[in-house]
Amino acid sequence: MSTPAPAPGTAAAGTTAGTSTRRRAVVVVLGLALATLAAGVPRWLHTAGSTALDGLVPVDITGTQAAPAVPAAALVLLAAGAAIGLVGRIGRWVVVAVVLGIGALLVGSALAVIANPATVAGTMVADATGVATLAAPITLTAAPYATAALGVAVLLAGGWLAVTSRTWTRSSGRHEVAGTVPSGVPDDDQSAWDALSRGDDPS
Numbered sequence: 001m002s003t004p005a006p007a008p009g010t011a012a013a014g015t016t017a018g019t020s021t022r023r024r025a026v027v028v029v030l031g032l033a034l035a036t037l038a039a040g041v042p043r044w045l046h047t048a049g050s051t052a053l054d055g056l057v058p059v060d061i062t063g064t065q066a067a068p069a070v071p072a073a074a075l076v077l078l079a080a081g082a083a084i085g086l087v088g089r090i091g092r093w094v095v096v097a098v099v100l101g102i103g104a105l106l107v108g109s110a111l112a113v114i115a116n117p118a119t120v121a122g123t124m125v126a127d128a129t130g131v132a133t134l135a136a137p138i139t140l141t142a143a144p145y146a147t148a149a150l151g152v153a154v155l156l157a158g159g160w161l162a163v164t165s166r167t168w169t170r171s172s173g174r175h176e177v178a179g180t181v182p183s184g185v186p187d188d189d190q191s192a193w194d195a196l197s198r199g200d201d202p203s
Helices: 008-039 069-084 091-115 117-129 143-167 189-197
Strands: 043-051 055-062
Touching: 008 069, 008 091, 008 143, 043 117, 043 143, 055 117, 069 091, 069 143, 091 117, 091 143
Parallel strands: none
Antiparallel strands: 043 055
């Protein structure tokens, strides 16, 4: 027994829903990419070093300096967001894996700075003064915590993509199920020839 073809209305609704979900995914991932790019701009740390000539030298450390992986992660997310509009059945899982990986990277990068700010501060103070000795306490701003939360949001978005991406490749009602013959279409050469003789198009 042949499997009946899906109703045109149902197939059209599924295609529309799939297209809408794909567009929403593009917007979400691109939005997260822009947020990630912005996360590297603010000051993450503040401390100071000292020199014999200048005395106390304030040192402000941005997210890009404290966690160089953050701007790189933003660029990868931008590429993933653009790819969503192009990928097929297999490519969607690549996008999901990339988004999940970026989320984990953001969380890890932010937590590394929060857990051990002295390493980053010492490096930046040495760049500013030539000596890695800190002359003031290290002050953490809210930016690294916000970036860690952003990483969690990216992870959640990756999970959402894994669930909803199944609709991106939903088949259209224009395609029949394999093994079925559309009603009214000749299924052998003789019938097709007879139909052409009558002026009908059997295709």
